[in-house]
Amino acid sequence: MKKLLLGEQGLLVIFALAFALVSVLVPNFLTERNMLGLLQSVVTAGIVACTMMFCLAARDFDLSVGSTVAFTGMVAVMVSNATGSIPLGLLAALACGWAVGFINGFVIAKFNINTLITTLATMQVVRGLALIASDGRAVGINDPAFINTALSKPSGIPTPIWVLVALFALFGFVLNRTVFGKNTLAIGGNPEASRLAGVKVDRTRIHIFALQGLACAIAGILLTSRITSGQPNAAVGLELSVISACVLGGVSLAGGRATMTGVIVGVMIMGMAENAMNLLNIPAFYQYLVRGVILLLAVLLDNLRSSALGHR
Amino acid sequence: MRPLATHASFGVEKGAVHGLMGENGAGSSTLIKIHSGDLAANGGSISIDGTELVYASARDAFDAGVIVIHQELQLVPELTVADNLTLGRFAASAGVISRRRMIEHVSRRLREAGIEIDPRRKVKRLSIGERQMVEIAKAVMLDARVIALDEPTSSLSSHESEVLFRLIERLRAEGKVILYVSHRLDEIFHLCDSMSVLSDGRLAVHHPVLADVTREQIVAEMVGREISDIWGWHPRPLGETRLKAEGISGENLPRPASFDLRAGEILGFFGLIGAGRSELMRLIFGADPRPSGRVLLDGQPVAASDPHGMIRAGLVLCSEDHKHDGIVQGRSIEENITISSRRHSSRWGILNPRAEAATADRFIEKLRVRTPSRHQDILNLSGGNQQKVILGRWLSEQGIRVLIVDEPTRGIDVGAKSEIYELLYQLAEGGMAIIVVSSELPEVMGICDRLLVMCEGRISAELPRANFDEAAILSAALPDRASLAS
Numbered sequence: 001m002k003k004l005l006l007g008e009q010g011l012l013v014i015f016a017l018a019f020a021l022v023s024v025l026v027p028n029f030l031t032e033r034n035m036l037g038l039l040q041s042v043v044t045a046g047i048v049a050c051t052m053m054f055c056l057a058a059r060d061f062d063l064s065v066g067s068t069v070a071f072t073g074m075v076a077v078m079v080s081n082a083t084g085s086i087p088l089g090l091l092a093a094l095a096c097g098w099a100v101g102f103i104n105g106f107v108i109a110k111f112n113i114n115t116l117i118t119t120l121a122t123m124q125v126v127r128g129l130a131l132i133a134s135d136g137r138a139v140g141i142n143d144p145a146f147i148n149t150a151l152s153k154p155s156g157i158p159t160p161i162w163v164l165v166a167l168f169a170l171f172g173f174v175l176n177r178t179v180f181g182k183n184t185l186a187i188g189g190n191p192e193a194s195r196l197a198g199v200k201v202d203r204t205r206i207h208i209f210a211l212q213g214l215a216c217a218i219a220g221i222l223l224t225s226r227i228t229s230g231q232p233n234a235a236v237g238l239e240l241s242v243i244s245a246c247v248l249g250g251v252s253l254a255g256g257r258a259t260m261t262g263v264i265v266g267v268m269i270m271g272m273a274e275n276a277m278n279l280l281n282i283p284a285f286y287q288y289l290v291r292g293v294i295l296l297l298a299v300l301l302d303n304l305r306s307s308a309l310g311h312r
Numbered sequence: 313m314r315p316l317a318t319h320a321s322f323g324v325e326k327g328a329v330h331g332l333m334g335e336n337g338a339g340s341s342t343l344i345k346i347h348s349g350d351l352a353a354n355g356g357s358i359s360i361d362g363t364e365l366v367y368a369s370a371r372d373a374f375d376a377g378v379i380v381i382h383q384e385l386q387l388v389p390e391l392t393v394a395d396n397l398t399l400g401r402f403a404a405s406a407g408v409i410s411r412r413r414m415i416e417h418v419s420r421r422l423r424e425a426g427i428e429i430d431p432r433r434k435v436k437r438l439s440i441g442e443r444q445m446v447e448i449a450k451a452v453m454l455d456a457r458v459i460a461l462d463e464p465t466s467s468l469s470s471h472e473s474e475v476l477f478r479l480i481e482r483l484r485a486e487g488k489v490i491l492y493v494s495h496r497l498d499e500i501f502h503l504c505d506s507m508s509v510l511s512d513g514r515l516a517v518h519h520p521v522l523a524d525v526t527r528e529q530i531v532a533e534m535v536g537r538e539i540s541d542i543w544g545w546h547p548r549p550l551g552e553t554r555l556k557a558e559g560i561s562g563e564n565l566p567r568p569a570s571f572d573l574r575a576g577e578i579l580g581f582f583g584l585i586g587a588g589r590s591e592l593m594r595l596i597f598g599a600d601p602r603p604s605g606r607v608l609l610d611g612q613p614v615a616a617s618d619p620h621g622m623i624r625a626g627l628v629l630c631s632e633d634h635k636h637d638g639i640v641q642g643r644s645i646e647e648n649i650t651i652s653s654r655r656h657s658s659r660w661g662i663l664n665p666r667a668e669a670a671t672a673d674r675f676i677e678k679l680r681v682r683t684p685s686r687h688q689d690i691l692n693l694s695g696g697n698q699q700k701v702i703l704g705r706w707l708s709e710q711g712i713r714v715l716i717v718d719e720p721t722r723g724i725d726v727g728a729k730s731e732i733y734e735l736l737y738q739l740a741e742g743g744m745a746i747i748v749v750s751s752e753l754p755e756v757m758g759i760c761d762r763l764l765v766m767c768e769g770r771i772s773a774e775l776p777r778a779n780f781d782e783a784a785i786l787s788a789a790l791p792d793r794a795s796l797a798s
Contacts, residue, residue: 179654179661186651189640196599196637197651197705198623256642 010305011250011298015265019272026276034275036158040226042271043160044069044219044235046264048242049249050171051215053263054208056246057175058187059255062209063119064104066238067127068216072097073224073234074130074139076217081142089146094217100126101213105206123239130232139230150225160222167215172260184208188255244291245270248298269294329480329490331500331507334534377457381447381464389436393446394418396435397453425452426482441472448479459483460491465499477503495584496791497527509533531783531790543733543758550761551575552610554745555627555714557596560605564591567770568605573714573745578736580760581749583789588769589749590632593716597629598622599637609713623652626713628706630699630720632749638702639690646672646686648701653708675704680731696724703735715739718749733759753782765789 023030048065055062072093080089100122107118141147152159175181183204186194195201224230249266251258273294277287373380387396394415418431427445435443444464451459461480465473480490480503494500500507501522509516509530517533519525554575559568565588573579581589594600596607598618607614607627614625622628631637640648650668657667672686679700683693690698699720706712717736721729736759740746750756756763757780765773765788773788775781 177663177665179658179663182647182651182654182663186640186643186647189642190637192637193640194651196597196619196629196631197640198620199651200620252642256640 010301011248011262011265014301015269018269022272022276026279028279029276034279036161038271038275039161039164040158041275042267043164044223045238045242045245045270046164046267047167047215047219047222048212048238049245049263049267050167050260051208051212052242052246053171053175053249053251053258053260054181054184055212056188056243056251056253057255057258058184058205058208059191060108060115060205060208061119061243061253062101062104062212063116063239064100064123064126065212065216065242066235067123067125067130068097068100068213069220069223069235069238070230070232071100071126071130071133072217072220074134074220074230074232076221076224077139077141077146077230078133080146081139084143086143086146090221093221094214097213097215097217097220098210099213101210101216102206104213105209108209109202109205127232134230134232136232138232141224141228141230146225147228148225150222160226163218163222167218168260168264175258175260180204180207185256185258188252188257190256241270241291244295247302248295250302266298269298326489327484327487328505329484329492329503331504332491332493332510333495333497333500333507333530334510377455378460379451379454379456379458380460380462381444381451382462387435387443387446390434392432392434393422393429393438394431396446397421397431397450421453422449425449426479439472441468441475444468444472444476445479448476448483452483456488458489458491460493462493463495464492465494465496473499497530501525527787528783531787534786543755544730544737545759546737548576548737548740548761550577551743554610556608556611557592558606558608560592560595560602560607562591562595562600562602562604564588564600565595565769569766569771570605571764571771571774573747575713575743575745576740577762578740578746578748578760580756580763581747581766582751582753582756582763582785583766585751587766587789589766590718591769592766593629593718593747593749594631596622597627597716599629599631623709626711627716628709628712628714629716630702630706630718632718632722634695634698634702639698641691642689644687645676645681645683645690645693645701648690649675649686649704649708652705653710656710671708672704675701675708678707679704679735694724696728699724699732700728703732707739712744714745714747716747716749719751720748721750721752721755753785757782757785767791 028034048069052062052065075096076089076093078089079092080086083089104119104122107113108115150158150160154162175184183194183199186197186199187201187204191201220235223234227234245266246258246263247253247266248269249259249262249264251263251266270291273290274287277290282290388399391399397418398414415431422429422431425448427449429438429442429445429449435446438446448459448461464476468476477499480492483490492500492504504522506518506520507522507525508518511534551574553572554577555573556570557572558570560570561568569588569592571579581592583589591600595602595605598616598621602617607617607622609625609627614622614627616622616625619629640651646668649672653671654663654668657664657671669686675681676683676686681693681697681700681704683697690701693701703717703720706715720732720736724732736746736748748756748760761777763773763775763777763780763785764771765775765785767789768791773785775785
């Protein structure tokens with residue numbers, strides 16, 4: 001039992017046990033409708049977690065993701081409303097997301113400014129831009145085709161879930177099977193050694209942040225489409241739940257260690273806890289408490305696991 | 313750290329300065345560390361005023377009145393001089409520090425010691441020389457009876473050194489015992505009443521009086537070791553000039569250095585620690601920014617000046633401290649080997665796992681890395697095996713023309729050493745040009761075709777293998793300053 005819980009797949013085992021337990025104990029949990037709802041609810045966090053995993057694996061992190069999701073969603077709505085073209089709106093949102101990430105990465109890597117300070121600053125700047133652009137109000141989507149992006153159900157499953165699954169697969173591949181992914185992990189393991197081994201550390205870090213911005217834009221577009229309007233106050237606090245999910249999934253804050261399956265499980269555990277509490281009508285205030293406790297337990301478990309591995 | 317193999321005994325009179333000298337790793341720092349309680353002695357004893365001291369820790373040595381001032385100073389940069397000097401012993405009443413009283417007290421003590429530093433200044437604003445004064449003042453304020461200084465002038469200007477020497481004279485007059493470790497013979501002659509020469513971890517000679525001792529005599533005493541041929545060196549045909557370094561200088565190497573290296577040649581760089589060898593190599597490889605100088609490979613100037621570009625041009629460096637900037641911790645042996653060469657087997661940035669595994673296995677076998685599998689975390693390997701993995705990283709690259717290895721055998725056992733030497737010979741025979749930076753004189757003499765000696769940031773001598781001579785090499789490595797006459 002101990003071996004099972006503390007082994008490589010320990011988290012997966014715990015998730016499976018928790019899932020089984022919740023299915024039995026919580027009525028209406030294991031239904032098709034609820035399962036799709038659960039997946040829908042983790043789309044935003046899941047997409048952003050894919051790239052946050054790269055940030056963390058390279059010893060960085062990004063606090064501006066929540067603001068970027070809101071801002072790019074707003075850009076998508078406003079540009080498509082103004083031009084009457086949805087593709088143009090989406091492109092503008094993607095470009096803005098990329099730009100925010102690029103600026104983060106450029107400032108951090110080239111000017112050697114602390115990651116916390118830089119992304120804390122852009123987090124506020126970008127949120128400010130979202131509020132200024134919309135004058136603090138929600139902006140409704142004019143073209144129903146945009147709303148249909150999130151409502152459409154190819155093969156009976158909503159588009160956002162398809163996108164989420166595709167991104168999980170894509171970033172899992174990028175992490176393990178590309179030079180970029182391996183360089184990311186190497187930078188997290190030892191940045192100076194990686195530089196002396198010919199890895200372009202600065203450039204890789206900038207790419208990681210730019211990719212993070214792009215992922216935020218995708219999440220922002222899907223979120224906007226689902227709630228049928230651009231909300232300047234959307235996704236507040238997203239950065240913390242995404243980092244929590246990654247850490248829960250075994251991504252090391254010290255860098256150099258990350259797996260896509262871990263992050264998926266981390267995201268799912270967070271989503272499942274919230275979903276189960278909603279079904280049980282537990283007030284939202286308690287949900288904060290439970291999320292915090294889950295995170296602490298996960299980190300403790302990780303600690304136990306590392307020391308168990310160290311003994312071998 | 314070298315074990316002091318045989319015992320080193322000497323006595324020092326009250327009010328005397330005793331010099332300790334030895335080649336890199338000869339044991340002078342070890343001896344000092346035993347004095348300060350940082351290392352425990354396996355045998356023997358230390359006595360002050362006839363009482364034998366037994367101490368298990370640095371704290372015991374401290375209480376006995378023995379204070380060592382290390383090369384890395386131990387002051388808190390953000391605090392003032394006065395704060396540093398009273399740290400842990402603030403003159404407080406009811407927990408409140410009287411700043412005025414503290415500063416008065418410190419000023420008086422500094423004046424008594426003849427040190428002119430404003431106690432209100434922050435330590436980070438002081439020069440290195442002034443910081444050293446503060447360290448010594450700290451020792452004086454703690455009523456030290458024995459003060460040991462480890463290479464105190466290594467980072468001081470000549471003016472600062474003179475101020476230090478006057479302070480030492482003063483302490484001597486007060487009856488303190490000073491142990492003075494230095495590579496600089498002129499300083500020892502200038503300051504010390506007596507000296508000991510250490511060689512290979514034993515006390516080679518004790519000179520109670522320095523009056524008729526000569527520089528040549530001391531160099532000869534520092535050498536005094538037998539050399540056996542465990543190196544397996546054979547003459548090799550050398551090719552054309554492969555690497556030309558012209559006027560290389562940078563922040564840590566102010567004076568420009570130039571040298572040539574031929575294909576198939578093994579060139580040694582010897583020098584005392586801090587002579588600038590690693591700094592020069594890092595500048596050539598582009599690990600540190602290189603504001604001036606250029607590197608030519610096979611007659612062509614290399615445009616790049618960062619590691620990424622130098623590797624592609626065919627010049628690589630295995631750095632001195634592979635734990636710090638060589639291995640990628642937490643990643644597998646395979647990833648540590650293929651981190652650079654994977655670009656050859658990947659296409660459009662997508663890896664070829666089969667080719668990578670084959671590369672890793674090939675070099676694990678070729679370099680005889682002792683590991684159960686290529687998936688092992690590199691942290692689980694011994695130092696020598698980690699070193700081999702880093703070598704494998706470069707050997708798996710393509711078109712490497714110049715290999716620089718900095719301290720390739722530090723901290724590894726004899727068996728692994730000769731494997732690495734054998735590999736270097738093989739590579740040289742294949743036409744690679746190799747630079748070996750080492751602090752071990754027998755090693756560079758044993759395996760190199762030619763030797764450059766560095767001293768205080770410049771190349772001070774060049775010797776072909778036929779002229780290798782320990783005394784000549786050491787003499788070129790020892791700094792010689794004429795500025796001490798005053």
